[in-house]
Ligand SMILES: Cc1ncc(COP(=O)(O)O)c(C=O)c1O
């Protein structure tokens with residue numbers, strides 16, 4: 107008898123609830139609401155026990171019944187299960203009881219959490235029979251689609267704002283993709299991609315197969331719960347661009363609770379965006395449910411520079427419903443956040459990580475995160491991809507000739523400095 111491998115039943119509109127088959131579609135034909143994957147939790151519960159999960163290899167696919175592919179994983183089989191690090195030095199610096207760093211800077215293969223969503227998206231794209239995959243990206247998604255498409259033997263087209271960091275551009279080109287830089291903002295890139303998607307039969311990972319793609323983010327939260335010893339944290343701080351990751355973390359915690367894998371615990375889910383592009387945080391601070399899009403993002407945090415976030419409305423709802431809040435540090439604080447994490451914990455994060463650290467500092471100082479609680483920081487991308495952000499902020503090496511005397515002079519000077 108063939109083992110059952112498909113545990114999702116289809117798609118469902120998040121607004122009106124209308125059901126759809128699990129096809130490459132993302133919008134409800136009746137109310138234009140976004141579509142979401144529906145699972146058969148009764149079938150999953152007896153299979154996906156703690157013992158079953160713990161017996162599987164340390165990748166995000168240990169939760170495969172909760173991820174929307176039909177057969178076995180074909181793209182990104184090694185993604186996930188990144189370290190959850192107890193960050194005591196950072197906790198002391200921030201003045202809070204317990205800090206954990208979920209370190210997706212070492213995710214495989216392209217050093218960001220986007221490898222999670224791409225693994226699901228490309229595995230599902232292959233099941234649909236596509237041979238060309240595509241995306242609109244602020245950088246990390248570009249890296250991941252290019253790498254994973256290369257290893258899967260798929261052709262890829264990738265669209266980015268032309269002014270991305272050189273590390274993100276080179277870290278895409280190296281995989282031999284078709285990279286198109288657009289003179290414009292991410293939102294303009296995305297709009298163009300919707301038009302291209304209407305004309306060509308490609309799997310646009312964050313457009314027509316977005317419902318499948320977005321589910322990959324849940325694995326970050328499943329791992330956190332398991333790595334905390336099958337517990338949910340008091341607080342979690344999540345970087346936001348389109349606002350998808352934060353809503354999927356909420357969904358994942360709810361699913362684990364529903365399946366009895368963790369006990370019910372009220373985690374406050376907080377959001378982080380940079381000051382120069384913070385439509386979701388502005389709405390949270392103003393107490394409104396509707397965000398105002400940012401026309402021209404102006405920040406060094408290019409990975410989070412989405413002015414019109416597709417899941418913005420749901421991200422605001424997640425934050426408010428869970429009792430969370432949000433913060434939007436300025437570029438200088440982003441740099442300070444990158445340095446604080448590096449100096450305290452030896453983790454070099456990209457600008458999105460600096461945004462999370464500084465947002466957390468503000469949330470603790472304002473009392474939104476209580477000093478006697480635990481907090482998990484979602485650190486989603488590696489610092490070598492955005493190294494120009496800290497150029498000129500870390501000093502320079504002291505250079506000497508290869509001479510013991512010169513070294514001792516240098517030591518003596520340091521002592522007197
Ligand atoms: C490093 C990093 N963190 C967080 C995010 C936010 O993801 P989302 O668009 O799901 O809000 C992104 C998105 O590009 C990213 O690149």
Ligand SMILES: [Zn+2]
Nearest residue numbers: 119122134137
């Ligand atoms: Zn609908």
